[in-house]
Amino acid sequence: MAVKVCLVTGASSGIGHATALELLRGGHIVYGAARRVHRMAAIGQAGGHALGVDVTKEEDLQRAVRTILDEHGRIDVLVNNAGAVVHGAVEDTPLAMAREEFEINVFAPARLVQLVLPHMRRQRSGTIVNVSSVGGEIALPLGAWYYASKHALEAFSDTLRMETAQFGIDVVVIQPGIIRTDFEAETPRQLREISGHGAYREMAEAMARAAEAPTGHQSDHASDPGVVATAIRQAIEADRPETRYVVGRQAEALLNLGRTLSDREFDAVVTGPLT
Numbered sequence: 001m002a003v004k005v006c007l008v009t010g011a012s013s014g015i016g017h018a019t020a021l022e023l024l025r026g027g028h029i030v031y032g033a034a035r036r037v038h039r040m041a042a043i044g045q046a047g048g049h050a051l052g053v054d055v056t057k058e059e060d061l062q063r064a065v066r067t068i069l070d071e072h073g074r075i076d077v078l079v080n081n082a083g084a085v086v087h088g089a090v091e092d093t094p095l096a097m098a099r100e101e102f103e104i105n106v107f108a109p110a111r112l113v114q115l116v117l118p119h120m121r122r123q124r125s126g127t128i129v130n131v132s133s134v135g136g137e138i139a140l141p142l143g144a145w146y147y148a149s150k151h152a153l154e155a156f157s158d159t160l161r162m163e164t165a166q167f168g169i170d171v172v173v174i175q176p177g178i179i180r181t182d183f184e185a186e187t188p189r190q191l192r193e194i195s196g197h198g199a200y201r202e203m204a205e206a207m208a209r210a211a212e213a214p215t216g217h218q219s220d221h222a223s224d225p226g227v228v229a230t231a232i233r234q235a236i237e238a239d240r241p242e243t244r245y246v247v248g249r250q251a252e253a254l255l256n257l258g259r260t261l262s263d264r265e266f267d268a269v270v271t272g273p274l275t
Helices: 014-025 037-045 058-072 095-123 144-167 187-195 201-212 226-237 251-260 263-274
Strands: 005-009 029-034 049-052 077-080 126-131 169-176 244-247
Touching: 005 014, 005 058, 005 095, 014 029, 014 037, 014 077, 014 226, 029 037, 029 058, 037 049, 049 058, 058 095, 077 095, 095 126, 095 144, 095 169, 126 144, 126 226, 144 169, 169 226, 169 251, 187 201, 201 263, 226 244, 244 251, 251 263
Parallel strands: 005 029, 005 077, 029 049, 077 126, 126 169, 169 244
Antiparallel strands: none
16 A cells, blocks of 8 residues: 555544544655644654644644655645534624634635645645535534535535546545544533523524533543544545445434435434434
8 A cells, every 4th residue: 555645634633633643654754734833742752743823823734744845745535624613592602713613614614625626636636535524514503604614515525536536536424423532522511601591492402401411512432533533544545435434333324314304304303402
């Protein structure tokens, strides 16, 4: 198997960190990018490289890609994993927070794609992996801007896949379910601060308590981020990867609900415990 030069964003924790280490175990050359460089020490110890990158800053993105090209002359894999989430009712959530959500979840990946594509086209090869969510296909209450951003990322990926196939470039979407990370650690606080005092307070409090309960997102019942990392490695090592990989607890079940139930039926299932 050919060794591939890989850039993984959001590599300081969770799925990104696990992915960087998994690709290193596969013998690939890996650059992890994140703001918190000190949290990528394990990547360096495993033989990888840690880059201090704020994905919302153009100069950081250009520097990351330039560093890899200067050191290796090519870039084979881009894993767009860095992301953010905000929870609150549509009516309550400041649009400044919504714009920031899109900057991180949509425009930053899009800009990195623009930066790596000229080099992948010249190589006539490359793999772009966009880490979405089951929320890229369905939506739940009190997270409109997160789900909207992931829906946008998936539509962007579908168009990108069709445009770049002629150059030998694969575009893959990863749809994780419930994964054990600190990604949603701020969910209860956000819900209470944004929507805990107005018309949606009962729903917000019910969702905050559910997130804090032993059966919430951070419970031992969630899947380890390693399952997502394994799927990403499989995708970049495959001769012809799948266009989508659904991984993690409840991922298939939630997507199947969305695909088989009517909109009203789905609404009743997901809002029932919150009302």
